[in-house]
Amino acid sequence: MAARTIAIVGGGPSGLAAAEVLSTAGHAVSVYDSMPTIGRKFLLAGKSGLNITHSEDFSRFRARFGSSNVRLRPALEAFTPTDVRAWAAGLGTATFVGSSGRVFPQAMKASPLLRAWRARLEARGVSILTRHRWIGFADGGLLLRTPEGEGTVRAEAVLLALGGASWPRLGSDGSWVSELRGRGVAVADFRPANCGFDVAWSEAFGQRFAGQPVKSVAASSGAGTFQGEFVITRSGIEGSLVYAHSSDLRDRLDAGENARLVLNLAPGRPVEKLARDLARQDAKASFSNRLRKGAGIDGVKAALLRELMSVDDQKDPQRLAGAIKSLDLPVLRPRPIEEAISSAGGICWDAVDDHYMLKALPGVFVAGEMLDWEAPTGGYLLSACLAMGRAAADGIEQWLNR
Numbered sequence: 001m002a003a004r005t006i007a008i009v010g011g012g013p014s015g016l017a018a019a020e021v022l023s024t025a026g027h028a029v030s031v032y033d034s035m036p037t038i039g040r041k042f043l044l045a046g047k048s049g050l051n052i053t054h055s056e057d058f059s060r061f062r063a064r065f066g067s068s069n070v071r072l073r074p075a076l077e078a079f080t081p082t083d084v085r086a087w088a089a090g091l092g093t094a095t096f097v098g099s100s101g102r103v104f105p106q107a108m109k110a111s112p113l114l115r116a117w118r119a120r121l122e123a124r125g126v127s128i129l130t131r132h133r134w135i136g137f138a139d140g141g142l143l144l145r146t147p148e149g150e151g152t153v154r155a156e157a158v159l160l161a162l163g164g165a166s167w168p169r170l171g172s173d174g175s176w177v178s179e180l181r182g183r184g185v186a187v188a189d190f191r192p193a194n195c196g197f198d199v200a201w202s203e204a205f206g207q208r209f210a211g212q213p214v215k216s217v218a219a220s221s222g223a224g225t226f227q228g229e230f231v232i233t234r235s236g237i238e239g240s241l242v243y244a245h246s247s248d249l250r251d252r253l254d255a256g257e258n259a260r261l262v263l264n265l266a267p268g269r270p271v272e273k274l275a276r277d278l279a280r281q282d283a284k285a286s287f288s289n290r291l292r293k294g295a296g297i298d299g300v301k302a303a304l305l306r307e308l309m310s311v312d313d314q315k316d317p318q319r320l321a322g323a324i325k326s327l328d329l330p331v332l333r334p335r336p337i338e339e340a341i342s343s344a345g346g347i348c349w350d351a352v353d354d355h356y357m358l359k360a361l362p363g364v365f366v367a368g369e370m371l372d373w374e375a376p377t378g379g380y381l382l383s384a385c386l387a388m389g390r391a392a393a394d395g396i397e398q399w400l401n402r
Helices: 012-026 040-049 066-078 081-090 111-123 179-183 203-209 246-254 271-279 287-295 299-308 309-315 316-325 380-401
Strands: 005-009 028-032 096-097 102-105 127-128 131-137 142-145 148-153 157-160 187-193 212-220 224-232 236-239 259-264 326-331 343-349 365-366
Touching: 005 012, 012 028, 012 111, 012 131, 040 111, 066 224, 066 380, 081 096, 081 102, 081 380, 111 127, 157 380, 179 187, 187 246, 203 299, 236 326, 246 259, 271 287, 271 316, 287 299, 287 316, 299 316, 299 326, 309 316, 316 326, 316 365, 365 380
Parallel strands: 005 028, 005 157, 028 127, 157 365
Antiparallel strands: 096 102, 131 142, 142 148, 187 343, 212 224, 212 259, 224 236, 259 326
């Protein structure tokens, strides 16, 4: 088949993954990105150690995407976590499995991988144009705002990979929503995902403990029970353990329900033993001393118990032991979407066919966080974005052939 012209709008993982597949097939691919450089969010994610994918059994991995499991499964099966690691190795980036099962580049950053990726794409003829912002469709093509002014680009197929609405300063600002809605594409409102939450801390607690990690705890919600750590902020809580529960907490708040994490501050220690050990302490001793000697709890964990328990309950060994094992932490609201690691909402699955083409706009495909799906942190987000970009590229190839 002769080379065809394909325009990809968005230089993040989904757009670049599609460019890789399509350029390998011999097509003339151009990638347009609104920012001065590509992969801005990808690079930010890699600053603290890029979670490139996850090593858990694939049957569990592919079930991490909630209501989107069924729609994402073909893409994930075609580009598995094993494939992700092999792809990274092909770009000179060796990976390793961390203690949590997450997969990281050995260099613990994203920039070497992105540089090698871009070099390979350009060697295959991919044209990458930055500071080119898509502002809509016009005259049968894409209307772009560039440093030289506005212009129209025409291509035989288009992939939009413009991201969601989290971290808008990195380029994913959701500005595309009104254009697609205006053309009959159903788009669910964006909501924060993998986000922190506000808590009604006392001023003294928020000031003193902001930035303090709460380690070796288990937290439960409607999402299940997970063990790990989180961080106290001036206004509430954040961190990986909170993010694991964020969709459940957010959905409960959106439904007008009370939302709370239930904390186990002493995993592995039976409540009966804690109660006995606390009962042996001098009733006249301070709360801090009774906790430290009877339960081995001090610091921020002790402060949480003081903050969230009544004075009467603090004095009762049985109720105190119960709170150590099951401490209710009510949350008020998610932090703003601008602070969230990712977003829920976006183009509804019913608006796209099985090949990632918009039903209302034949020849226009979408991939990545533009679609309405979410996943926990730990490599799931990036792995799915790569898989979707490749699946959309396959869809473009089939559409052009047809």
